[in-house]
Amino acid sequence: MIDKLEFIIALARERHFGHAAEACGVSQPTLSAAIKQLEDSFGVLLVHRGSRFQGFTPEGERVLDWARRIVGDTRAMHQEIDALKxxxxxxxxxxxxxxxxxxxxxxxxxxxxxxxxxxxxxxxxxxxxxxxxxxxxxxxxxxxxxxxxxxxxxxxxxxYNEEYRLLISSDSPLGKRDSVTWAEVGKVPLCLLTPDMQNRRIIESLLRQAGAHVAPTLESDSIIVLFAHVRTGRWASVMPAKLAAVLGLTDTVRAISIVEPEVTHSxxxxxxxxxxxxxxxxxxxxxxxxxxxxxxxxxxxxxxxxxxxxxxxxxxxxx
Missing domain, CATH: 3.40.190.10 (Periplasmic binding protein-like II)
Structure with missing residues (x-):
């Protein structure tokens, strides 16, 4: 039974019968037969079938929910017994x-x-x-x-609470300041995380509230890429204060507090x-x-x- 529930979880993750079977190390017919056996045992359809996977039925969603609980508890049980040994x-x-x-x-x-x-x-x-x-x-x-x-x-x-800093060259017009406003940040060419990142959505919202237009000069899903550009002294970015401290600043780059408003996120x-x-x-x-x-x-x-x-x-x- 646990193997069958693992198959259900894999199917939810992969959204594809063949990929789910491959992830579980079995053939696609084996996975499909196991799910059919689950459906027979419950007396309901669990999966919408067509030429490809089309999602779970309402009953299938409930089985998926239980599968995650049961498989998670089973793994926890094995790990606890192993820890005792x-x-x-x-x-x-x-x-x-x-x-x-x-x-x-x-x-x-x-x-x-x-x-x-x-x-x-x-x-x-x-x-x-x-x-x-x-x-x-x-x-x-x-x-x-x-x-x-x-x-x-x-x-x-x-x-901790994430506080925001403008990382910018110390030689820039804002580089000697102790603090800047979000409106001022909006006037600086920025390199930011890509729009799928929540940090980017937070920063965009704060800039728009300050009346600024959001048009980054560079986007990346990597903080290292952003920081590498900032370190050249020719780019600026907005990063959390603790992250800037961990990455380490150079003599040419400053992390300046952003106020009006001061915002934190947990x-x-x-x-x-x-x-x-x-x-x-x-x-x-x-x-x-x-x-x-x-x-x-x-x-x-x-x-x-x-x-x-x-x-x-x-x-x-x-x-």
């Missing part, structure tokens, strides 16, 4: 929005110091994709916005709404709760990265 060990998959990627190490580094037999995969995704991956059991946790769009059925741990850890959580994720939630008071206070935890930052700043000055 071997201690905390395994693999954690985390999806994070681009503006939070620089903060992931602050969570994973102390976690692995306590649990050295745990490894990680970190994915960069937009906020909608983070929630979709979590719902389909493709990742175990996410770092995303908590207060700007509906989150659905998840548990959350607020970590960033936090999201995990499945399940009780009990798997041992690995329960430990991750505990680590996030330890970090939250430090991050919300405006400070970054002291970690070995401090030495790297110093070296990085030295390298920056030599460029």
């Amino acid at each position: 071997r201690g905390l060990a395994g693999h954690i998959r985390i999806a994070a929005i681009p503006t939070a990627l620089g903060m992931v190490a602050i969570l994973t580094t102390p976690y692995r110091a306590k649990h050295p037999d745990v490894s990680f995969s970190i994915l960069s995704r937009n906020s909608i994709e983070v929630l979709g991956l979590l719902e389909n059991l493709e990742v175990d946790a996410g770092l995303t916005y908590l207060d700007n769009e509906p989150l659905g059925r998840v548990q959350t741990v607020p970590l 960033i936090g850890l999201v995990v499945p709404h399940r009780n009990p959580l798997t041992p690995l994720i329960n430990a991750l939630v505990s680590e996030a709760r330890l970090l939250a008071p430090i991050l919300s206070g405006g400070d970054l935890p002291s970690m070995p990265m401090g030495k790297r930052d110093k070296k990085s700043r030295s390298t920056d000055r030599s460029l």
Whole structure:
């Protein structure tokens, strides 16, 4: 039965019978037969069929919902029993929005110091994709916005408030300022994240409220691409304050507070709404709760990265 439920989840994820079968390591006839057996056992159609996958019936959506719960609980049971035998060990998959990627190490580094037999995969995704991956059991946790769009059925741990800074050359007309307004930011040629990113939608909304026209000179789904352009001293961008601190500024680039209005958005850890959580994720939630008071206070935890930052700043000055 669990295998059949895994097939349903894979079909929801892939939206294609052949791709779902490939993801599950079975043939397409095997997957189709398993879903037909589920339909026979429930006495209802679960999937709209045609020349291709056309979606789930209302009954199929309910079965999918239960499948995610049952498969998630089954994985949690296996992991808990394994933890009792071997201690905390395994693999954690985390999806994070681009503006939070620089903060992931602050969570994973102390976690692995306590649990050295745990490894990680970190994915960069937009906020909608983070929630979709979590719902389909493709990742175990996410770092995303908590207060700007509906989150659905998840548990959350607020970590810090995202504040915004104008990253700009110190030689520019605004480069010597302590603060700028959103209206002033709107007059600067900007490089920004692509429109599918929630950070971009937030910035666009703030600029429009200030009466500015949004027309970035460069777009990318990579923060590294944006930061690399800003570091040339010939581009400007809007980035979260903590991200700018993690990436490290050079002598030629400043991070200037943006006011009128001063806006913040909550960033936090999201995990499945399940009780009990798997041992690995329960430990991750505990680590996030330890970090939250430090991050919300405006400070970054002291970690070995401090030495790297110093070296990085030295390298920056030599460029």
